[in-house]
Amino acid sequence: MAYRKRTIFSEKQKMEIWDRWQRGESMGSIGRVFDRGSPPIYPLLERTGGIRPIARTRSRMALTLVERKEISRGLVAKQPLRSIARNLHRNPSTISREVRRNGGTKHYRAAKPEA
Template sequence: MEAQVRDYGFSPAQQDEIWRRWREGQSFSLIGRALEARMQNARRLLLQIGGVRLTPQQRSERHLSGSEREEISRGIAAGECGRQMAGRLGRSPSTVSREIARNGGRDRYRAASAYALGRRPKQAKLAQRHSLRALLEAKLAQFWSPEQIAGWLRRQFPGDTAMQISHEAI
């Protein structure tokens, strides 16, 4: 399960105000009073990610949008060739053909599932594999280095890539 950042009841505009005031050096109690909210909630909002504001995730212009994928789906249903769809979308024909091939071909292409598969960020391996995370935490508690842990995992689970992770990811 992917960890979600809680909003503690603050609207996006209020969150922007909290971050602005935090950058200015205001205390938690001042921030709470200014927003007529509990100081603890403002504090928790800021500190849940270490007091560093995450930038909102945005897809690159190079990636196909959900509406473009819908157009591809409609084009397939209408029997259009990839070049026609690409011309209408203002995309390269190879982009459209790769999109179709990557997501089941002309017979099985569905825009919604294609969009879901292409979403970023992907869930981290440590968030998916609780047993791997438990092993890592145990080794880190014993003061093993990330390089030692990665090497040990490769020796312990030689055929299981799901139980291996790079030292950079640790």
């Protein structure tokens, strides 16, 4: 039995699907726009009960990429975590968790934050 290739939609395509769904188009007609039937469209809409999900935003408390790079520079300069935290006006425990989560003091890499 041959399995179908999984359909993965880009963010732009997902927005198009949600726009068409909100305008009242059927899953079949939406699928035809993407040269598919309704089966790949259904799971996208079904996950939230046919209601467009709210766009995700990062908390203002989350570390920014600039802060992560500053942590990286501080670790290379062998600054204590408390000193790095003071320079960033952050709690030392926040810096400690970030470093521990991303490789420790010797292998820390300033990872790009998730959207």
